[in-house]
Amino acid sequence: MSSDDRLRIAETFASLQGEGGLSGVPSFFIRTTGCNLRCEWCDTPYTSWEPEGEWQRVDELVEAVPSGMRHVVVTGGEPMLWSSLPALTAALRARGCHVTIETAGTIYQDLTCDLMSVSPKLSNSDPGPARSASVREDHRTSRIDRDVLRRLIDGFFCQLKFVVAEPSDLGEIEAVLAELPAVAPATVMLMPLGTTREELAARGPWLAALCRERGFRFSPRLHIELWGDRRGT
Ligand code: SF4
Numbered sequence: 549m550s551s552d553d554r555l556r557i558a559e560t561f562a563s564l565q566g567e568g569g570l571s572g573v574p575s576f577f578i579r580t581t582g583c584n585l586r587c588e589w590c591d592t593p594y595t596s597w598e599p600e601g602e603w604q605r606v607d608e609l610v611e612a613v614p615s616g617m618r619h620v621v622v623t624g625g626e627p628m629l630w631s632s633l634p635a636l637t638a639a640l641r642a643r644g645c646h647v648t649i650e651t652a653g654t655i656y657q658d659l660t661c662d663l664m665s666v667s668p669k670l671s672n673s674d675p676g677p678a679r680s681a682s683v684r685e686d687h688r689t690s691r692i693d694r695d696v697l698r699r700l701i702d703g704f705f706c707q708l709k710f711v712v713a714e715p716s717d718l719g720e721i722e723a724v725l726a727e728l729p730a731v732a733p734a735t736v737m738l739m740p741l742g743t744t745r746e747e748l749a750a751r752g753p754w755l756a757a758l759c760r761e762r763g764f765r766f767s768p769r770l771h772i773e774l775w776g777d778r779r780g781t
Pocket residue numbers: 583584585586587589590591592593595596624625626652669
C-alpha cells in the first residue's frame with residue numbers, strides 16, 4: 549500500500565491480549581486499517597469494509613508504546629499489506645518489545661517478530677448473500693493461500709487460530725492442516741465465533757469438548773467476555 553515509513557492506523561490502545569497463547573498478557577495494540585478480505589462477521593469493519601484511520605510514522609508508533617509495556621501486538625485489518633511493517637516490527641524489537649503480528653495468512657513479508665499469530669479464514673467467513681457475487685468470489689478465492697501459510701509456518705514461531713461457528717468446521721480445519729507442514733496440535737487454537745458473551749457461552753462448551761477430543765487448544769475471546777464488543781479493548 550505504501551513505500552514510505554508510514555502506516556494507516558485505525559487505533560492504538562493498551563489492553564489485555566484477548567486471544568491465543570498470550571491471552572491475559574498486558575499488551576499495546578497497534579491496529580492497522582485496510583484488509584484484502586471481507587469476512588461477514590468481521591469484528592473490526594472499520595478496518596475492512598469501511599476502513600478508517602490516520603497515517604502515522606514508524607517512529608511515532610514506537611514512541612506511543614507505554615514505558616514498561618513489553619508486549620506489542622500489530623493487528624488489523626491485515627497488517628501484512630503494509631510495506632513499512634518490517635521497519636515497524638524491527639524498531640519495536642530494537643526497543644526491547646515482544647512483537648506479535650496478527651494476520652489472516654494470505655500475504656507474506658520478510659520481517660522480524662516474536663510470534664506470528666495466523667488466523668486462516670474458513671468458509672464460515674463468506675461475505676454473505678447480501679453482498680455482490682464478485683465480493684464473495686474474491687473472498688472465496690483469496691481467504692486461504694496455502695503457499696503463504698507454508699512460508700509463515702516454516703519461517704516464524706507461529707500459532708494458528710481458527711474461528712469456529714459450527715462443529716462441522718472441524719473437517720475443514722483438518723483439511724487445511726493436512727496440506728500444511730506439521731504443527732504441534734497445541735499451537736492450533738480453536739476460538740468460538742461471537743462478539744457477545746451470549747454467543748461465546750453458546751459455542752464455548754461444545755467447542756471445548758471438541759478441543760479436548762482432538763487435542764487442539766481452546767482460545768477464549770477474553771476481551772469480549774470482559775468488556776463486550778467495544779473499540780479500544
Ligand atoms: S481478515 Fe480479519 S480484518 Fe479482514 S475482514 Fe476478515 S476478520 Fe476482518
